[in-house]
Amino acid sequence: MKRATPALTALMLALALTACSKGGKPEDGKDAAAKTAAPLLVAPEDVRQVTQSGLIGAPVITGAIQPARRADLRAEVAAVVLQVAKDNGERVRTGDLIIRLDPTAIRDSLTSAEEALRAAQQSFEQTERVLARQRTLxxxxxxxMQGLEDAEVRRNAAQSELAAAKARVVTARQQVSRTEVRAPxxxxxxxxxxxxxxxxQVGRELIKVIDPNSMRFEGQISADRLGELKVGQPVAFRINGFGDAEFRGKLARIDAAANATTRQVxxxxxxxxRSKAPQVAGLYAEGRVESADRRALVLAEGSIQRQGDAAFVWKLAGSQLKKVTVTLGERDDRRGEVVITSGLALxxxxxxxxxxxxxxxxxVQRVAAGAGAASAVAGATPAAPVASNAASK
Structure with missing residues (x-):
């Protein structure tokens, strides 16, 4: 029998050690990966909560942000514009001059009316003195008696003319004041x-003034959903120009008549x-009226993964990550949320x-906000550390 060479002996020993190192009970691949992988670092920005909402399927409102206090100032006299003291976007206080019209012709009318009033006053005083003398005589x-009655008739006519002259002066003064358009x-x-x-000309629109502190959401809703509406119900809406920011409010008014053409209310x-309300009127907005009868568990669609017809989420259960199968309900395209009918709790x-x-x-290992967990979640693998800082350790 030939004795083994030293090189052959060393090779056999290496193979034996390798076999021993692979001996023992084999582990399931998933369990092994879970045990050998470094902890999954999760920051607060990587987590969202399952919430409850009554907005999905609720009545939709479309409209715009409008001020409750607004005034369309129109010309009350026919004249030429002499001055425009305020321009678009400028603030005004009650009584501030905004527009001045040419008062020349109207002032002439006022002067004439005042002169007519003076003459009527003198005529009335004259007929009063005549009447007093006639009574004495x-x-x-x-x-x-006929002469006395004639004097009384002349006095009464002068008194009527005096009253008419006073009214003409008041009207003329009002016309003069209307040449100055002031903030209401x-x-x-x-x-x-x-x-x-x-x-x-009289009635022409000159300028609009709004109160930015009285902004509200004015819109239309289908008359078919009118039975679901009540004053005081919560409303959630988004405004064009403010991204995904959600505004909250309460239903304050429901008109008593529907539009004859659109059948909307x-x-x-x-x-x-109110401090968060936009200061610009006319911005497009869209939202829903929240209904207590429609409250359900909802989750943003980005947290849901699909595999064939099945849907699942990754739930944080204490210090472990669990794959949970969920049953989906109605989807809200506007809000990007889906109703969860089973699998999760509030x-x-x-x-x-x-x-x-x-x-x-x-x-799962929770870390402080901004610690880079988002990138760790995105790059996690079952066979390797998920965070570079954990791997370096």
Whole structure:
């Protein structure tokens, strides 16, 4: 029998050690990956809560942000525009001059009316003195009763003319005051429609003033959903120009008549926090009236993953990550939310945007906000550490 060479002996020993190192009971691949992988680092921004909402399927309101206090100032006299003191966007206080019209012709009318009033006053005083003398003479029997009655008629006619002259003066003064267009309340000029030199007629729109502190959501809702509406119901809406920011309010008014053409009903919702309301009128907005009868568990669609017909989420259960199958209900395209009919409970924590190769049962380690957990979740793999800082350790 040949004795083994030293090189052959060393090779056999290496193979034996390798076999021993692979001996023992084999582990399931998933369990092994969960045990060997470094903890999954999760920051607060990587997690969202399962919430409850009554907005999905609720009546939809479309409209715009409008001020409750607004005034369309129109010309009350025909004249030429001499001055425009305020322009679009400028703030005004009650009584501030905004527009001045040419008062020349109207002042001439006032002067004429005042002169007519002076003449009427003198005529009335003259007929009063004549009537007093006629009464004295009548008592002395020096004139007939007919003469006294004629004097009373002339006095009454002069008195009527005096009253008419006073009214003409008041009217003329009002016309003069109407050549100065002033702010009816504290607010902002929203739309100027005339310029210096324009000739305006009675009734022409000159300028609009709004109160930016009275903004509210005014919109229309289908008359078919009118039975679900009540004053005071919560309203959630988004405004064009403010991204995904959600505003909250309460239904303040429901019109008593529907539009004959569109069959929609006008409604208005007040902001819960007026300080957060936009200061610009006319912005498009869209929202829903929240209904207590429709409250359900909802979750943003980004947290839900699909595999064939099945849907699941990654739930944080203590220090472990669990893959939970869920049953989905109605979807809200506007809000990007889906009703969860089974699988989760109110307040459950799930990964906000799961991606990569996550492992059911993996260990979870919560870290402070901004610690880079978002990138760790995205790059997690079952066979390697998920965070670079954990791997370096």
């Amino acid at each position: 009548n008592q002395q029997g020096m004139i007939s 309340f504290d607010g902002v000029v929203s739309e100027r429609k005339i310029s210096v030199g324009d000739t305006v 006008e409604v208005a919702a007040e902001f819960d926090d 307040g459950d924590s799930v990964l906000r945007n799961p991606s990569g190769s996550l492992v059911d049962g993996a260990t």
